[in-house]
Amino acid sequence: MTKLTIVAFDGTRFELEAETGSTVMENAVRNSVPGIEAECGGACACATCHVYVDEEWTDKVGPPAPMEEDMLDFAYEVRPTSRLSCQIKITQELDGLVVNVPERQA
Numbered sequence: 001m002t003k004l005t006i007v008a009f010d011g012t013r014f015e016l017e018a019e020t021g022s023t024v025m026e027n028a029v030r031n032s033v034p035g036i037e038a039e040c041g042g043a044c045a046c047a048t049c050h051v052y053v054d055e056e057w058t059d060k061v062g063p064p065a066p067m068e069e070d071m072l073d074f075a076y077e078v079r080p081t082s083r084l085s086c087q088i089k090i091t092q093e094l095d096g097l098v099v100n101v102p103e104r105q106a
Contacts (some may be wrong), residue, residue, distance in 0.1 A: 002090050005098045006033050006051070020092060021049040022064035024085035024099060035101035042086035044068055048105040049085040054098035059096070061088055074106045 001017040006028055008014065018027045028036035028049070037048035044067055053061050058081050064072060068087045072078050085099065 002092060002095045002097070004090065004094075005017065005096075006031075006036075007098065008034050009101050009103050010034075018090045020028045020090055022090050024051065024088040024090065024097070026086075027090070028085060028101075033101065034094075035105065035106050036085060038086065039085075044071055044084060044087055046106075047071050047073075047084065050075040050102055050105055051083055051085045051099040052079055052102065053083050053088075054082060055056050055061075055082045057094070057097050057099075060093055075102075076104050077102055 004018040004027045006014045016027050016031055016034050025038050025042055029038050039048045040046040068084050072082055
């Protein structure tokens with residue numbers, strides 16, 4: 001299991017044990033993290049699972065793929081560290097990953 005921390009907009013920290021191969025979004029939904037709506041269920045067809053990757057993790061997580069970049073155009077208050085949580089796969093290299101949920105989703 002990999003440690004994953006999702007920080008809700010109100011500052012509540014969700015310290016999770018995430019299964020390798022799952023996505024950040026799946027873990028957020030499974031643990032009822034507020035602010036992750038995931039309307040498309042992880043198909044990269046909306047921007048309602050938008051998160052900000054902690055700056056210490058951006059290189060390890062990597063940049064968004066072109067399709068994800070297109071969907072981020074619909075996200076609220078996009079930043080350089082913005083990603084769709086449905087597109088971040090949990091790996092052992094991401095043990096300790098921290099992401100933050102924005103104030104609202106698109």
